[in-house]
Amino acid sequence: MSTTTGARVEFRALRRTFGTTVALDGLDLTVEPGELMALLGPSGCGKTTALRMVAGFDHPDAGQVLVDGTDIVNVPANRRDAGMVFQSYSLFPNLSARDNVAFGLRIRKVPSHARRTRADELLELVGLPTQGNRFPHQLSGGQQQRVALARALALRPRVLLLDEPLSALDAQVRLTLREEISRLQKELGITTIFVTHDQEEALSIADRVAVLRDGRLEQCDTPVDLYRSPATAFVAGFVGTMNRIPGHLTGDGAVTVVGQRLPVTGTAPAGPEVDVLVRPEDLRVSADDDGDARVVTASFLGATTRLFLRLPDGAGVKADLPTRDAAALTPGTQVLVRLVDHPVMVAAR
Structure with a gap:
């Protein structure tokens, strides 16, 4: 000791x-x-x-x-x-x-x-x-x-x-x-x-x-x-990997992003158009023929696979999934993207 x-x-x-x-x-x-x-x-x-x-x-x-x-x-x-x-x-x-x-x-x-x-x-x-x-x-x-x-x-x-x-x-x-x-x-x-x-x-x-x-x-x-x-x-973007996904402040302490409405934590900019800060592990991705996102690349990292996705507005995001769950999500696959349901931080776009 x-x-x-x-x-x-x-x-x-x-x-x-x-x-x-x-x-x-x-x-x-x-x-x-x-x-x-x-x-x-x-x-x-x-x-x-x-x-x-x-x-x-x-x-x-x-x-x-x-x-x-x-x-x-x-x-x-x-x-x-x-x-x-x-x-x-x-x-x-x-x-x-x-x-x-x-x-x-x-x-x-x-x-x-x-x-x-x-x-x-x-x-x-x-x-x-x-x-x-x-x-x-x-x-x-x-x-x-x-x-x-x-x-x-x-x-x-x-x-x-x-x-x-x-x-x-x-x-x-x-x-x-x-x-x-x-x-x-x-x-x-x-x-x-x-x-x-x-x-x-x-x-x-x-x-x-x-x-x-x-x-x-x-x-x-x-x-x-x-x-x-x-x-x-700044800390959110500097420490670890952070996605910036376009969102829209609703004026009641929430933001809409990829079809979801989530509460905002911390100080929000004047808005209404903002970037929502999301860690790659806080994205949920599933194959869906009607999904409005697409897998661009998949990088094998051992127990985790990192997907690079393209959203319908052209924004690129990274998602980290357990490799066993990502096996079927090959480049070109249409997918549905959702955020983990918890408060998010936003920044000026």
């Missing part, structure tokens, strides 16, 4: 500009002790800038960064209790894996025997018990990133900062390493902030995900709630 040793990290009204570009625009966000928080958003949304504020590599124009209630904005980077892992590994090429891990301990004048013991413990922890004598060029990309992770953990930081650490790796290595990061984080109980533009990574390992847009927080929630109950149309 892990013991939570992580710190509470708070961003309060954090603002940072670069010339006329606003990177952070009053960011307010709290990361709880021992939590793995993913910062997710498109390029330029401010997620890496926020991470650099905690590390001490950048300073805000206004606002505070608090660690356990203490503002650290003016604390030098080398005096902050944080470890950081970069996308590019940033290992010293002339040092062995063991010496890379122990580098920070050496700077702090920890005795050589204690450094070696700690480095070997961490190499064991990250799955590289026999690689200590190898140099970075003798390691694969995934192994180098494991060494970088061990190095960040060597000083027992209370906050671990991960800046897109998996983006330079191939798909299978990414999957394996993100599972390892999740395991280590839970085992050590360390507060972790994970920056990524990959929503699958964020949703698969984070306790909560903060979605940023133009330097502002759109929503912070658990992966399940973020996916199933997006707070804004």
